[in-house]
Amino acid sequence: MVMAAEAELAYKRPEALSETTTHYCPGCTHGIAHRLVAEVIDEMGLRQKTIGVAPVGCAVFAYKYFNVDFVEAAHGRAPAMATGIKRVLPGNTVFTYQGDGDLASIGMAEIVHAAGRGENITVIFINNAIYGMTGGQMAPTTLPGMVTTSSPYGRDVEMAGYPIRMAEMLAKMDGSGYIVRRSLHDPKHIRQAKKAIRLAFETQERGLGFAMVELLSSCPTNWKKSPQDSLQFIAEQMIPVFPLGDYKVHEEIAKLRV
Amino acid sequence: MVMAAEAELAYKRPEALSETTTHYCPGCTHGIAHRLVAEVIDEMGLRQKTIGVAPVGCAVFAYKYFNVDFVEAAHGRAPAMATGIKRVLPGNTVFTYQGDGDLASIGMAEIVHAAGRGENITVIFINNAIYGMTGGQMAPTTLPGMVTTSSPYGRDVEMAGYPIRMAEMLAKMDGSGYIVRRSLHDPKHIRQAKKAIRLAFETQERGLGFAMVELLSSCPTNWKKSPQDSLQFIAEQMIPVFPLGDYKVHEEIAKLRV
Amino acid sequence: MPVKGWIEVDERYCKGCELCVHVCPQNVLALSTGRFTPQGYHPVELNGEGCTGCAICAVMCPDAALTVYREVPQRVERKPKVEAATT
Amino acid sequence: MPVKGWIEVDERYCKGCELCVHVCPQNVLALSTGRFTPQGYHPVELNGEGCTGCAICAVMCPDAALTVYREVPQRVERKPKVEAATT
Amino acid sequence: METSVIISGFGGQGALFAGQVMAYAAMDVGKQVTWIPSYGPEMRGGTAHCTVVISDDEIGSPLVRYPSAAVVLNLPSLDKYETLVQSGGVLIANASLIDRKVQRTDIQSVEIPANNLAEELGSRQLTNMVMLGALLNKLPILSFEDIERALEAHLPERHRKLLDPNRQALRKGAEFRG
Amino acid sequence: METSVIISGFGGQGALFAGQVMAYAAMDVGKQVTWIPSYGPEMRGGTAHCTVVISDDEIGSPLVRYPSAAVVLNLPSLDKYETLVQSGGVLIANASLIDRKVQRTDIQSVEIPANNLAEELGSRQLTNMVMLGALLNKLPILSFEDIERALEAHLPERHRKLLDPNRQALRKGAEFRG
């Protein structure tokens, strides 16, 4: 194989990812989400001014994997921490990266109010319908009937409630500038997800309010499925409950072509 | 005037109210909400099985004013406390009575998740666009531009965010059975509010999920207006921001005639 | 002929907020400025003829201070014991 | 004539999850079952001809383990330095 | 020497402000002083009171059970503080609103129709200054000049026009002979 | 007399279960026993180990730094525990996965190709029992009958069919002469 001058680099690991092997399970799409965020940071040239806020959840070590300044929040409180940072450093780019237990369960008040205040931050929300890090308990996003270690008989909506759709809910807040749901289950959807992440950062850079990208993501380990089957589960089981789409897009962003 | 046998009682103070003078300021519509709840409890014959949950806010002493068993929750946590009670005493009728600071600010996570779980409780939500008890600070429901002791220059939506519309938001939750907004600013609206409270209790008695009546209410003291002007403020300023209406009505309830 | 009615004010509860005064369609309510309730407010009172017992004042009263009576033209069989006017 | 391309696998990162294997339109990827990465996984490798450098595998890879090259038919003026394939 | 004064009345009668004026005056003449209001549920009940302690030395407790003097603007305040004034102390009672006599004889007491005197000066709002005048007459820890200077220096701009009436009220209170 | 055994290997090699079998057997013969697994981040790294303490008296620490015996199923475990086994203690090493010799000479050590022996019996899953057999041969705190009774009583229903192979694996391990 000739590594000729004619060879064009078609894909390279982004610079905003550090040279660290992640602790994620093989095939876990947390890794894809990381990569997309890093690609966007690179493309927008934000690396040197970005401050990330890691959650408590499988992404707790996100701070190790990005080549940017990072803080580690208390469980669910990343939006509050991000608010604190953004308010005293309004010129920086601040994003949180949160799981569904983190964002939609314990951190519900913080995310709703960050949206309500129109906090100029970007939120990457990994909806994998489960608590990954603690070994597979039910999340607010767990599908009806789904067996988890804390819904051993399958999620009974009568007793344990219904899945919570965060994108739909937060789109209701006047402070929201960009709220969409995407999926990570195949290359096409991954490309769309990346574009959404780009727009979510653009929303922040333009001061248009709160931006969140909800990403349907897999947890092969706790779903007890192969990585590939997990992607199919997203496509077939999750998307019907969590429809993909744009729930709120600021008009300035709608005009943008990236 | 002849107090004849022909005299019919057209209105009498409800039995579910105790014989206690409230500490509410003159003309504060908290009192109206209390009265309506008491009337409904009387009419439905629920007095002996009802357990109320008082908030922290001006209604902190609600437990003194009703002739029913009562507990006093921590600030914002009334829905959680009500959940605990209802789950171990499913045959009882459990309601919370909460202000907008209590329910929509500090208690956001608890109310959203009570709705998400479809908790069979009834929530009376007093939206007076302010923190009454602590002396008039901004609430999540404070109107844009409104001067409060913590928004002395008027609520600046850029910095302090936008009013949060709870009824709209909670109606999005699959666990909600009955979610409406009413107002207490004149007799006609008060009658409608009472009907809504009735239906919210009916929802609970029928096990149809989470029920909330949001009531636009006055705070003459902290609005620095007369009781009468305060009612006008509701009609003219609040209703446009918080539109009255039925945001979610379970079909069984929609059929009901009370 | 209009229905005749009257009200009673429980002065333990009345805080003189005047909300009832404003809503009374017959305009027959006013504060009794000469008197104080145990809480130190001027209580409301009927100050004119024409009360119809419509109970609108009671619907408005934040302190459930009002009892409203209505004169019944003739004896009726079915007499609801106590029915809150707003049902 | 189809474009020619090839990939490099950074074995520090590859976890042998096979997601790239499943998405490769040319079906030219497979795990190298005889070898282990430092983390103890079988790494992926090109195991056939026909890679077009389409980078779909890289778009899918959760561990950013892949670098993709594409042969350029002739010299072009404008050569974007590094552009992630998904933009 | 430490002197402590409690001023107490309904909310709106100016008890707190009267205390503040004393505190300003004391500070301006170089004394140590503390002013502390009641706050919280008592206020809901409609009463407001404050304690002013004036001393040449560092002040310990800003609260005293047994004040050197009490200025009571209404009956509940008289009921509460009459028994607490130190023996030999001073009690100024607002006779306009209090329809009973001061019982204690081991203290100097003045029953002054402060509301009426204030209204004579044109405004009920001056009641507190009338009472303060009466107090200073019996308890000369601060001179009238001190108080007037304090009023001048610290009366909020929008109340400037009340400076003169306030002065008059002070004198009127001081001159009152029950 | 207190005997402590650490069993350590990759997750999935059955280290924890082997320890539990010992614990059941010890309990059933009336001894005091504790079994404690590693948990937490170590597990993420892919290793699993447990400590079993068997005693006639009340057991204090369920954790020991210097065990009476170590059963190591892979190289990292050998590296970690070889130096820690009490002098005069026992070390059973899985030669199938460990390509170095045991260095210490002050302990009894057995290097047994447990994976291979297990595969000979038809299943790699039996590796742990082969190792346990080898251990009991050197450290006879429990008899084979004790272990077999424990297997019989506590092997989960769905693994019942493995009872016999497990027995054979134990024997095979015990009979192995390096």
Added chain:
Amino acid sequence: MAKELLKGNEAFAEAAIRAGLEGFFGYPITPSTEFLEYMAKRMPELGRAFVQAESEVAAINMVYGAVCTGKRVMTASSSPGVSLMMEGISYAAGTEVPMVVVNVIRGGPGLGNIAPSQGDYFQMVKGGGHGDYFPIVIAPASVQEAIDYIVLAFDLAEKYRSIVHVVVDGNIGQMMEPAELPPMRPLPKEAPDWAVTGAKDRKPRILSSIYINPKDEEVTNIRLLKRWLEVKANEVRYKEYFMDDAEVALIAFGTAGRVASSAVRVAREEGIKVGLFRPVSLAPFPEKEVEEISKRVRRILVVEMNTGMMLEDVQRCVRGRVPVEFYGRLGGVTPFPDEILDEIHRVVKTSGDLEGDVREQWLGRLEKVVEGGR
């Protein structure tokens, strides 16, 4: 019932159920999650209430509500989760309702890690919530004790209408030991006379922690304190090992106590007159007992898995009679018996010192241990 080989967290949970638990409200957190998972399985089976709350804040307030009905209800969590419960716990204390909270302590502060620790001693014992209240704190050291004391916890909580914290660490939660579960208690038919159950044919009841008039709050505080003095008089629990003729006393609780007991046993075999005093009730702390010990022994060594918290309570009771020294491991490290044996050797060899900061002295020794890779 015969002994079974039981896993700490599950035995704990099952024992609570058999003690008459009617509701469990919790939020997952390692290393207490198995408790919740066990409840998720068992409670619905028994038709009893189980809710995975949205947070620990919600969980404790659900418990707060549910205990107001007079039923036995609990939660279990680990350090950061327990911190979030502090407001709710203080409310329950002020409302004088019984409440049982299990804390499986992990390494901290902050997110820390999930390894066994005793770093929440102060938070649990001194009351990490605001205001004057007095939780009962029980520290089991084995699976059997976990079983026995969770049952006791409910009894004490009800008897004194008090908060009872049961504190363990991951070692006890993850360990298997032979132990015996109690029989299933029948559920009570009647609610206690303070419970809110609906005002059926009686006056309404109110449960609240508000006493807006300070004088009323003072009376409440006095009532709570008096009840606490009763608890102190009746509910002190501890275990002694070789204390009869001990010249050196170790004082340690929970896992540290177990580890210390191993060291003491070995030291006894060596002929050293050392004993172990293991407080089971951390609150009420065995004040009199420690005082008596300090009159009998020559030296005291406190061992904890923290920076010396119970140490302060021991110092307070010893009142300078004999030197009190300290040994601790931190951040989720469980000491091994040999370290404590080394400490025993050191203590018997040296004369001891009443002056100086014992923490400072220990820190020097600890750093050597850590450098030595232990």
Added chain:
Amino acid sequence: MAKELLKGNEAFAEAAIRAGLEGFFGYPITPSTEFLEYMAKRMPELGRAFVQAESEVAAINMVYGAVCTGKRVMTASSSPGVSLMMEGISYAAGTEVPMVVVNVIRGGPGLGNIAPSQGDYFQMVKGGGHGDYFPIVIAPASVQEAIDYIVLAFDLAEKYRSIVHVVVDGNIGQMMEPAELPPMRPLPKEAPDWAVTGAKDRKPRILSSIYINPKDEEVTNIRLLKRWLEVKANEVRYKEYFMDDAEVALIAFGTAGRVASSAVRVAREEGIKVGLFRPVSLAPFPEKEVEEISKRVRRILVVEMNTGMMLEDVQRCVRGRVPVEFYGRLGGVTPFPDEILDEIHRVVKTSGDLEGDVREQWLGRLEKVVEGGR
């Protein structure tokens, strides 16, 4: 600058601003709300950050985020609100970032009331959050001290990358006294070398409280403890009144200290050789100083507005040398000087007793005071 007559809460807030405060995040709660309201007015005026958070949980986590940038940021709350901050405070401690938290303590436990109290001593001083950490706790007793010590709080927080709690009660918050504000400090141009500010031309920085490997957490705990020993060596603060020749020592902090000083002054006028020791730093507690006092005086009387919390620290330091007695008022009641004077009279008249539970003895006396309507 000349003295002005300043209200406690506002002086406090203005002093913080002048110390270089760049962000305030808080939630209203009586009696600390004026602090927040003052900030709502002043911070925007100065172009600095002010956010009314949705809760105290959010507020402390906003502060946690903001302090990670190296700027001076704070919050203020009261007891129940502070309980909700415990997790966040523990995180900040574990992350080793400077953080200043004002607690205007009110009557508790639970919702309690809004009257002045010292019932959060344990929570503040022993650390109400989980895990091993060591907050600095400062208790001003006057408006001037509030001003001076809030400025000091920022300096100490930064110097030691530590939590600093400034605790007062509603008396100090509501009181007006002549006091002098410091000049406005210019804001620093540079962020400290640990702060996250965006990795501009440098390696990325990480601020976190997670140490998943217990050995790493242990090293962190050791670092925190060593830093604390430094704090103990350098930052003890207190005030003495008439202590030179005192035979009886009162020990009291904050408002209780002020009230005690009045009683002491009167007792001195009566010729009683009594003095007052007023700790200003509750943590580090003036251990050596109290120890020295216990060697000099005949009797010690601790006065608090709680059930005897600092009492335990005093007992620990006194080591039984002299009888330590206690007087407290509870639930939001501030004692008057005459009660304490009565206690002084009692103490000098009796011989004192080293045995028995001092709380129990005091409780008997307190009940008489309460019955007497005081």
